Amino acid sequence: MAVRMKDIAEDLGVSLVTVSKVLRNKPDVGDATRKRVLKRVRELDYQPNMLVRGLASGKSYTIGLVVPDLLHTFFAEMAKGVSAGLRSESYQLIIASAEEEPGIERQEIEHLLARGVDALLIASCQNNARGYKSLLKSKIPYILIDRNLAGLNTCFVGTDDVAAGRLATEHLISLGRRNIAHISCKLISTSVGRLRGYKEALAASHIPFRQDLVAIRSRLEEAGVQIGYGAMEELLKLKKRPDAVFCYNDLTAVGAIRCLLANKLRVPEDVAVIGCGNLLLSSYLEVSLSSIDQSPQQQGKAAAKLALSLIARKQKPTEKCCLIPPKLIARRSTLGSAYKELAEERLLVHKTSTT
Amino acid sequence: MAVRMKDIAEDLGVSLVTVSKVLRNKPDVGDATRKRVLKRVRELDYQPNMLVRGLASGKSYTIGLVVPDLLHTFFAEMAKGVSAGLRSESYQLIIASAEEEPGIERQEIEHLLARGVDALLIASCQNNARGYKSLLKSKIPYILIDRNLAGLNTCFVGTDDVAAGRLATEHLISLGRRNIAHISCKLISTSVGRLRGYKEALAASHIPFRQDLVAIRSRLEEAGVQIGYGAMEELLKLKKRPDAVFCYNDLTAVGAIRCLLANKLRVPEDVAVIGCGNLLLSSYLEVSLSSIDQSPQQQGKAAAKLALSLIARKQKPTEKCCLIPPKLIARRSTLGSAYKELAEERLLVHKTSTT
DNA sequence: ATGAAAGCGCTAACAC
DNA sequence: GTGTTAGCGCTTTCAT
Numbered sequence: 237m238a239v240r241m242k243d244i245a246e247d248l249g250v251s252l253v254t255v256s257k258v259l260r261n262k263p264d265v266g267d268a269t270r271k272r273v274l275k276r277v278r279e280l281d282y283q284p285n286m287l288v289r290g291l292a293s294g295k296s297y298t299i300g301l302v303v304p305d306l307l308h309t310f311f312a313e314m315a316k317g318v319s320a321g322l323r324s325e326s327y328q329l330i331i332a333s334a335e336e337e338p339g340i341e342r343q344e345i346e347h348l349l350a351r352g353v354d355a356l357l358i359a360s361c362q363n364n365a366r367g368y369k370s371l372l373k374s375k376i377p378y379i380l381i382d383r384n385l386a387g388l389n390t391c392f393v394g395t396d397d398v399a400a401g402r403l404a405t406e407h408l409i410s411l412g413r414r415n416i417a418h419i420s421c422k423l424i425s426t427s428v429g430r431l432r433g434y435k436e437a438l439a440a441s442h443i444p445f446r447q448d449l450v451a452i453r454s455r456l457e458e459a460g461v462q463i464g465y466g467a468m469e470e471l472l473k474l475k476k477r478p479d480a481v482f483c484y485n486d487l488t489a490v491g492a493i494r495c496l497l498a499n500k501l502r503v504p505e506d507v508a509v510i511g512c513g514n515l516l517l518s519s520y521l522e523v524s525l526s527s528i529d530q531s532p533q534q535q536g537k538a539a540a541k542l543a544l545s546l547i548a549r550k551q552k553p554t555e556k557c558c559l560i561p562p563k564l565i566a567r568r569s570t571l572g573s574a575y576k577e578l579a580e581e582r583l584l585v586h587k588t589s590t591t
Numbered sequence: 592m593a594v595r596m597k598d599i600a601e602d603l604g605v606s607l608v609t610v611s612k613v614l615r616n617k618p619d620v621g622d623a624t625r626k627r628v629l630k631r632v633r634e635l636d637y638q639p640n641m642l643v644r645g646l647a648s649g650k651s652y653t654i655g656l657v658v659p660d661l662l663h664t665f666f667a668e669m670a671k672g673v674s675a676g677l678r679s680e681s682y683q684l685i686i687a688s689a690e691e692e693p694g695i696e697r698q699e700i701e702h703l704l705a706r707g708v709d710a711l712l713i714a715s716c717q718n719n720a721r722g723y724k725s726l727l728k729s730k731i732p733y734i735l736i737d738r739n740l741a742g743l744n745t746c747f748v749g750t751d752d753v754a755a756g757r758l759a760t761e762h763l764i765s766l767g768r769r770n771i772a773h774i775s776c777k778l779i780s781t782s783v784g785r786l787r788g789y790k791e792a793l794a795a796s797h798i799p800f801r802q803d804l805v806a807i808r809s810r811l812e813e814a815g816v817q818i819g820y821g822a823m824e825e826l827l828k829l830k831k832r833p834d835a836v837f838c839y840n841d842l843t844a845v846g847a848i849r850c851l852l853a854n855k856l857r858v859p860e861d862v863a864v865i866g867c868g869n870l871l872l873s874s875y876l877e878v879s880l881s882s883i884d885q886s887p888q889q890q891g892k893a894a895a896k897l898a899l900s901l902i903a904r905k906q907k908p909t910e911k912c913c914l915i916p917p918k919l920i921a922r923r924s925t926l927g928s929a930y931k932e933l934a935e936e937r938l939l940v941h942k943t944s945t946t
Numbered sequence: 947a948t949g950a951a952a953g954c955g956c957t958a959a960c961a962c
Numbered sequence: 963g964t965g966t967t968a969g970c971g972c973t974t975t976c977a978t
Binding site for chain 1: 593636638639640641642643645646651653661662664667668670671674675678683684685686687688690695701702704705706707724728729845871872875876877
């Protein structure tokens, strides 16, 4: 068995409580005693059992994070941000992946609650808020990240998707494009915002909105490349062909580019393409991809800070939303040969961190 | 406060112990009582507090996984495999990332131990076994994954790196190449194995080994593209230029390919390139990359199963090593135009899972 | 088949 | 400053 506080107390002839106080930096312990305890703790390399501490104190000093899929670098980055945001406060992160299955997600949430996490961060893969009843019942604070769910009156941290849509579309307009298509996704909060931003940007430049230039598809998260390819094929059949496309995400953009190249069209000379997400692979592609960066690490960090503040003061925060402003990253798929990639850009593995 | 077993017991006029037994499927409970308890449990949507269960029983039903970096898809995939391997046994996985910092890794290991994990899986980013003293002190079983450390007499799950090196090199030989270079990494268990496999394959085909064709670099995990580029530049200066390169990992191969293209050499006509790891990006590249697949999910699953068996029978296992056989994935960077990528290969996001 | 008692290792409230 | 007492919500052992 591992060393326990009791052992240290007995070794030193003091009470267990005194040891406990020393370990939690309580002021009401004599200096000499404190030193003796710390010495013995170091000698034995004693580590307090956090499970028990949690049980006795009612706080576990852990925060749970549920993501749809860790293979999606967006969420891996987000996890990194959360982790970084907690480390300084000596809180610990427990990561769970839902494997894109709403059922597994619910199960993982139950597990985390049963493990006594003090707060929960959820990048949901649910279609609606129905599955969250046990969450609502438990009193612990929880925060949605990346994707918002209607009907859950809780905090949200995510991208300002309207701004993202505007940014991407304005960029294409600024390059002189006027027939700008949009490949969008069905029924989720992020796609609604991006579509609105797209429309706003068009309106601001007095470009009439054309419904036929908007291709709406589903499952763009899981099979973006494939579906982006198909959507682009459709768009190419239009009488008035688009000269630019704003794609819901980067995978969709990869598919769109492949379709264009397969049809002997040049990117970006004939059709400029921009994605959204700025995944790590963006700069590795045949045509390096312009995209909208969503700073997932920053999102994670913001969510962590928010969670800590919710735990600290047990009240609801004033702000219910924390929207991270997106950033335009223009590369070859919109700028063409005007884009001289920096040596670093071509050679670095990771994007520079956005901390 | 959440519902407790006591509440259910009082509601039903039975003892807390009986409820506990029902919940853990103990046989010594009457059928009628069992039904009443389960009914009430469902009504209240009761979830046992796992922290407490762990405290009382001495088992936490959790397993810890420490990886160097979740952004590295290899480890994200591995985590997925571990998670899948545990889910069926209703064990839960706690993932921690060391952010490539040996110090953080040690800290995360301490945390996981303090949380009472029943076993620990470690994909280490340490340079040596010195930091693992507290692990050795604690009696919980732990398993190294992917990278082995000398001096820790424990179980290991990983790639058969010698086979990987042989496979890659044999492939290049089978394509008629005879001046096969190798960009290798310094001082880690995986690179030693791959180098040996490379030599073995050359020997088997009676191709003399040339030291000048082996470029040894460090930090290939973190800055592989950059360093691969530089290493390739060096190799191109040789009087007898290589006609193929086996790179330690895929990022290094990406760098090598960029260097070759920048020097107006054709891949694979002038120089064939193969990597190792078969990362998700392999098929997205300018020249889709041949690689050696290491089945990280399968590794994770194997490690999970091994951990469970170590927990079950408290003894050491007979086998100390579990080596997963690598697989050759030949693409355009070695096969050239002979490689007709399948529609799926060009369009799918994820590799087919290896479960 | 059911339950009383003891205890897991710690913290919190209060007394000395 | 230090120690005592009473839990936290379960499991385990053993008696009935």
